[in-house]
Amino acid sequence: MPPALTSGWSRVLQGERVLGEADSILKFVPYSDCKQGCSGMLYVTNFKLAFLTADRSSYDNTGKRNRSKILGDDDIPLTNIDSIYTVSLSGKRKKMTVDSKMPTTETLEVHCKDMRIVKYGFKFAPKDQNKKFVNTLIHHAFAKKDTLLFAYEYGRSNELKDRELICDCPMFDTIIDWEDELQRCKANKTWRVADVNMSFDMSQSLPRYFVVPTALMNNDIQKAASHFSDRRIPIWCYTHINGNSLLRMSAQDSDTDQPREVSRMLDAVKVASNQRNKPKIVKVEEKCPSCQEVQESFVKLRKICMSDTMQEFSNQDAVWNTSLENTRWLLLVSRCLAACNEVAEEVTGGKRTVVIQERTGWDLSCLVSSVSQVLLDPHYRTLAGFQGLVQKEWVRMGHPFQRYLSLVTVSEADTEQVPIFLLFLDCIWQLLIQYPAAFEFTETYLTTIWDSAYIGLFDTFLFNNDHQRYHFSRNEGKNIKQFKLPSVWKWDFQLGSEDFSFFKNPLYLITHDEELVSSLNELQVLSIQGMFCRSSRNNSFTTSLEQNRNHSQDARPERIDPLKKDLLVPNCSSLSIRLWTQCYLRWQSPAQILSGGTPTQYLQQCVMVEEIAQLHHKLKTLQLRESLFVEFRSKNDLIVSHQPNKSKISELLNSTALSSSFPFSPGPALKEKQFSFTPICSYIRNSSLDYDKYVDDDWTGTL
Structure with missing residues (x-):
């Protein structure tokens, strides 16, 4: 490994080795x-693919922070490369494939x-490096089988301990995990965890464990299984507080009406739900777009979101609204949300x-099932609950991430992505915008999940199903130690604590923390008809409280159906569905709002929550002043807050430029003085809360 790379910005992982290098390369400014x-x-x-500048700025650990613990700002995982183009000396642009004849390259374009x-x-x-490097990159950027992915090498060579996983x-x-979920939903008396698929003999796309009605024996399941694709x-997903459940199943064989075994299975579902009527069957194909529609729409969306010259950006900007409408992406989001809302309403208001x-059974049904549960249950709007939901409905239920993310390209058809998971994250983002205080996490969290799916290192998004995961971890039956790959939910594997702070929604904290809610209610009582809160400089804060009135302690329970009080x-x-600009437009610098956009709103919210927490703590300190008891103030895990490790936060705030693409845009290079970016630290200094005085005067602890 070259010394510059081993001591460089990018963390060199176990099993990682250099395959090719090129000197005197220019990386162009977008x-x-x-x-x-x-x-x-x-x-x-x-x-x-890693780029290191000729000076020490690429590998000197002062004055700059890493994009993550495993990737630098100038690194591109091979699994994130969508296509590669070469521009010859004559200016001819050509898309490169493994079978392409290598021309002499003037410019290399990498589309991610x-x-x-x-x-x-x-x-x-050097001429001898030109063709050789490009050829090496193309041959390794598009793996033909999963054993050629870096995860295979990393999993075989790493020494991760169980506590690190x-x-x-x-x-x-x-x-145990399934039983805990049954108990949480209070469904453990009529539903049980089946182990009929322990060896994947029944189905290779289903997990080893899943939930079925208690009345069904393993023998009954095996007999009925042959009649389903x-x-x-039918497999249990969720049980609402009213006793109605949500299940998923594939289509029945076309040559059968409804055999006795299938009827018996649906009857068992009816009994488990304690209902008289048979379950209501919602056919996804009638409510949601097809995989082909999602794929075609995403290709169009990607095209209008990937300009690389000012002229091209200007041309697209002139017809932006028409182009966006022609992609039909927002229409697909609307259709999916409508289908999920119909399912949620049926579960809460229906009798079945x-x-x-x-x-x-593994495509759009993953989306409908998981979004419906987010609408129904506030548990899935928390960080831990949402991550568990993805594990339960996507990872375990066999959504083909490897195929749909195009991590392995066996044929030309495999190069096109089918981003159903992105469509799901977009639906969640729409809900987050409409209910800004109902979710514990932020849009930055959702965008980071999508980015992590393309790193190609995490067990979560690397496989098509548990059967493939099981055999991959055992090296296809060879007698070597089992592979160990981290889960994407092990965030400290790739992110620092300051990065994780961006995942915390300040509005959720202020509407769900008992002490802060109590303080806000007292302020509203002391103010005249709540005018203090209404005159707040943060209008979205007031709006969010009004939109989430049912979540606060001063709600009026007599007006709320107790079975629907948590329903979103x-x-x-179409007028309410918006484009997720942070995810789709963050790399288009001409579209960025300098010193503005939703990040300023987010930081304002963080400042307000910290200010309220500070005042609340000071009030408690004054009340206990004559007491021997000293209460230490707990941190709220926001990026702008009281933090024990203040030095790292200060470094972060001083090194990051604020724009509407924050925190993903690295900001301009130091040489580009013509760009007018405002550092976050300057923004905080001009706010009502001085960053240097986050710690109360009465604070007796040590930072």
């Missing part, structure tokens, strides 16, 4: 028409799956359990 850039070395390893475009100039690179959310890979029988049916009802109209 939207500079290849007229601005910096010189350095370009490396391709079996994990990533997260909608970035990165350009490298090879004009000054433990997450705070259930993985649903054991009977891929043997995916709902069974979601889909031909495969999304507005699915």
